[in-house]
Amino acid sequence: MRKKKRVVTERRKTPIQARSRATVQAILDATADVVAEYGLDSVTTNRVAKTAGVSVGSLYQYFPGKDALIVEVLESAIERLVSVSLEEAERPVADGIEATVHRWIERMLDEGIATNWLALRPCVRTYQLGSKARLATARTRQSVERVLVREAKDMDQSQRERAAHVLVHGVGSFIHDGALNGLPPDVVREEAAKLALGYLDSIAGQKAS
Numbered sequence: 640m641r642k643k644k645r646v647v648t649e650r651r652k653t654p655i656q657a658r659s660r661a662t663v664q665a666i667l668d669a670t671a672d673v674v675a676e677y678g679l680d681s682v683t684t685n686r687v688a689k690t691a692g693v694s695v696g697s698l699y700q701y702f703p704g705k706d707a708l709i710v711e712v713l714e715s716a717i718e719r720l721v722s723v724s725l726e727e728a729e730r731p732v733a734d735g736i737e738a739t740v741h742r743w744i745e746r747m748l749d750e751g752i753a754t755n756w757l758a759l760r761p762c763v764r765t766y767q768l769g770s771k772a773r774l775a776t777a778r779t780r781q782s783v784e785r786v787l788v789r790e791a792k793d794m795d796q797s798q799r800e801r802a803a804h805v806l807v808h809g810v811g812s813f814i815h816d817g818a819l820n821g822l823p824p825d826v827v828r829e830e831a832a833k834l835a836l837g838y839l840d841s842i843a844g845q846k847a848s
Contacts, residue, residue, distance in 0.1 A: 648710040648766060650701055663701050665691040667715070670708040671751060674759060675819075682709060710766050713759040717768070717775045719752050724782035728789075736790040740835045741828070747814050748824050780807050791839065798842055810835045 654660040669691035673682050682705050688695045702708050723746050727739060746752070763772045783803040787794055794802065810831055817827040 648707045649703075650707060650711075651699070651703055652701060654701065662691075662693055662697060666693065666698055666702065666708070667712055670712045671716075674709075674712065675751065679709070679759065679761065684708075706766070709759065709762055710768070713762055713766070713768065714771070716752060716759060717772055719750065721775045721778050721782070723747065723750070723752060724779045724786075728782040728785035730789075733789050736787075736839060737832075737836060739786060739790050740839075741832055744814060744828050744831045744835075747811075748818055748827060776807065779811075780804060783807055791843075794842060802839065802842060805838055806835055810838075 654663045666687060669687045670682060673686055673690055677686075684695055684698055684702075684705055687705070687708060688698045691698070702711075723743070727743055760772075763769055780800075780803045783806050784799045787799045787802055791799070791802075813834060814827060814831050817830070818824070
């Protein structure tokens with residue numbers, strides 16, 4: 640029986656000099672671009688190197704293969720998903736739920752979080768990153784709840800918990816799916832805002848009645 644090939648996902652070495660760090664970042668950015676434009680199955684070291692403008696040899700100095708590239712880009716997407724929501728939660732001044740929703744959607748699209756996360760999500764199980772992804776999703780929901788404490792003071796705790804779940808899993812999935820499947824960004828922004836604000840208005844309506 641043939642032995643299953645071990646998947647290596649760790650870097651071969653860490654860049655020290657500024658030029659080396661820039662090369663590694665270009666390789667990771669190129670990986671994300673290939674995933675977003677062509678899909679996960681199209682990621683090869685040759686294609687990534689060409690997109691990054693570096694030789695395949697330079698890529699292999701730092702990464703043993705495409706698995707290491709995919710894992711690093713996936714982990715970065717997970718961390719960025721959390722940090723954007725956390726940054727919104729830590730804003731010191733309330734500026735209205737509508738402005739907050741639009742800003743969150745804008746950042747999900749403009750910073751590439753939406754396309755990278757959804758495109759790479761099938762790899763979570765492959766590379767045994769399920770616990771990290773679940774923790775990131777939970778932290779994102781908690782951050783959204785904190786935003787609602789600041790921006791939607793009429794909601795009670797149970798409403799905030801439900802709303803955070805709907806915004807992260809429902810509206811968030813629409814943003815990711817729309818971005819990945821080529822909907823124009825303006826359409827994604829407009830429709831996602833309608834979904835989020837319409838849902839939040841419905842909660843306010845329940846409260847009023």
